[in-house]
Structures are given as C-alpha cells and as structure tokens.
Amino acid sequence: MTQHVVLAGASGFIGKHLADAFRAEGARVSLIGRRGPDARWGDTAAITELLDGADLLVNLAGKSVNCRYSPANRAEILRSRVATTRELGEAIAACAAPPRLWLNSSTSTIYRHADDRPMSEAEGEIGSGFSVDVATAWEDALFAPDLPNTRRVALRISIVLGDGGALTPLVNLARAGLGGPQLDGRWPATRSRLWAGTYHRRATPRGRQKFSWIHIDDMIGSLRWLRDHDEIEGVVNIASPNPVDNRTMMDVVRRAVGMPIGLPAFRWMLEIGMAVFRTESELVLKSRWIEPRRLVDGGYVFEHPHIEEAVGTIVAERRRRR
Numbered sequence: 001m002t003q004h005v006v007l008a009g010a011s012g013f014i015g016k017h018l019a020d021a022f023r024a025e026g027a028r029v030s031l032i033g034r035r036g037p038d039a040r041w042g043d044t045a046a047i048t049e050l051l052d053g054a055d056l057l058v059n060l061a062g063k064s065v066n067c068r069y070s071p072a073n074r075a076e077i078l079r080s081r082v083a084t085t086r087e088l089g090e091a092i093a094a095c096a097a098p099p100r101l102w103l104n105s106s107t108s109t110i111y112r113h114a115d116d117r118p119m120s121e122a123e124g125e126i127g128s129g130f131s132v133d134v135a136t137a138w139e140d141a142l143f144a145p146d147l148p149n150t151r152r153v154a155l156r157i158s159i160v161l162g163d164g165g166a167l168t169p170l171v172n173l174a175r176a177g178l179g180g181p182q183l184d185g186r187w188p189a190t191r192s193r194l195w196a197g198t199y200h201r202r203a204t205p206r207g208r209q210k211f212s213w214i215h216i217d218d219m220i221g222s223l224r225w226l227r228d229h230d231e232i233e234g235v236v237n238i239a240s241p242n243p244v245d246n247r248t249m250m251d252v253v254r255r256a257v258g259m260p261i262g263l264p265a266f267r268w269m270l271e272i273g274m275a276v277f278r279t280e281s282e283l284v285l286k287s288r289w290i291e292p293r294r295l296v297d298g299g300y301v302f303e304h305p306h307i308e309e310a311v312g313t314i315v316a317e318r319r320r321r322r
Helices: 012-022 044-051 071-091 132-141 167-175 192-198 216-227 246-257 265-277 294-297 307-321
Strands: 004-008 026-032 058-059 101-107 151-157 159-160 213-215 234-238
Touching: 004 012, 012 026, 012 216, 026 044, 026 151, 044 071, 058 071, 058 167, 071 101, 071 132, 101 132, 101 216, 132 151, 151 213, 151 216, 159 307, 167 246, 167 307, 213 307, 216 294, 234 294, 246 307
Parallel strands: 004 026, 004 058, 058 101, 101 151, 151 234, 159 213
Antiparallel strands: none
16 A cells, blocks of 8 residues: 655755655655645644545644744744644544654754763753754644654754755855864853843854764655654654764865865854854854664664765765756
C-alpha cells in the first residue's frame, strides 16, 4: 500500500528535500501551507480530511528566525509555530483514523548556551530568553492534546547543512575572504532587548562557541529512522555526533572553497552587520553543543558524521550543478 505523508510548512529548504525524498520512495505526499496546495492553515476541516488515514505527519511550519527580533517579528515567530501546531493537534483529534506518527519541528536552541558540556535529551539544561520561550511553547503545543493513537516526536534540530541551506552564506563569506571566526565580545545592552530576552551576553571567546550541525541527508535519514522505530517518542536531538566550534567550522569552509585567508568578524562588526542585514548576532554567537544520544543509542548510522566530509561533499555538489 502506498504510504501517505503529509508535510506542513514544507516550502523551505528542508521541506523541499523531504518531499522529494518521500516521493522517491513512492509515497503520496500532501502539503499544508498558507496557500495550500492540498490544505490551508485556518481551514481545520480541510486539514482534518487530509490527515484522516495518513501514515505520517511532519510539521515544519514557522517563520524564519533569520530576521531582526522586532516586536512584530517576535509575535509572528511565536504565532507561526504555536498556532499551527495547535491546529494540527485539533485536526488529529477529529480524525477517525489519525496518523500513527507526528514529527514536529523544534530547535536545539532550547538548550542553554553550552561550552562546558554537551546537551543530551535526558541531561540537557533548558536555557532562557526569547528563543527558548518560543521553543518551549512550541513543544508544549505538540504534547498538550490527548492523542492516544498518534506517536509524537519533537525534533530538536541543529543547523542543517546542504546546497541552499545555512551553509550558503558561510560559503559566500569564505569566498570573499571574510571567512574567519565570529568573535564574541562586549556590546551594550538596551533596556528593550533585555526585556524581550533577545540580548546576547558575552560568553565564549576566540570563536570557540560550539557549532552543532547535521547534513541534509542525515536530517532525512533520521526522520526515516524515527518513522521505523515505534518505541521512540518525546524529544529527539537531530544533530551530528561530532560538533565542532565556530573557528573550526569556518576553517573547514575556507579550505573547501580554496580560500587561504579569512578575516575574523569581531562583535562590534557583527552587530553592525546584523543590523544592516536585519538579523541577530545570537545566530552565530550562541554556543550550541548538542548530543544526539537517542539516535546514537538507538543505532542510527550517520551517512555524514564528520564536518570535513560533509562540507566537502556539499561544496563539490554545488560546483557540479553550476
């Protein structure tokens, strides 16, 4: 029987790869989004009809955090995650034959800034601030409804690397000779940013903040693995078992593109640049040290476990395509 997979919020980089991968398996793939095509947010009856009898639901919905954390953007980042997750829960509750598995995006940013030890699912410490508040509300919306026939997993996803993903701006920086480490330092805090929880406090020096990542192939592979392991539910860290630090990551990218030099970016430069490009310094300065213990202990075999091979493969593929 053909598997029916429903992808929600799948218009981005990860969603498009997932849709292609499931279709390549022969699955029927339906999409939920702001403009459909198979069901639209706000039309809960249509979403219910789509999910009734489906095998798998993967929810990736949420406004990109690659923006300035203005009050309007903060509100939409939260709403686009929590409201869509709640609506999916309501739709599943109304299904006569609900999907057996619901994989819902979360984020590894839920953990505290960590440069002292890795954060596993069982022993990781939840952080504080705006991004963490969003992540906890997101997971609460997933696990709150009573859905006894649907297994649920919150995907605490690290940085996903692939052609067209988060690696692209790093490659562009490296090719321009600006691919050195991003260095933390002093920067004045405003009252509004402190109140909103969006101010990044100086923490890890010399570009040693941890960079947890996963190759897009292993992102897809881990979701397939979760689909096939009925004993796994709750939260799962989606990350390579071999994180690096920011300095090492930028060195790997420079070598992959053949650039011998890379100027560092100091905190003051980052803050000015981030303001110009309407994004936040937290995205590169927070130390994310994620341990995928449940994947590793469960026996998932990573296709790209090491950063040098992963980045080299992606950059080589980019060259072939161009």
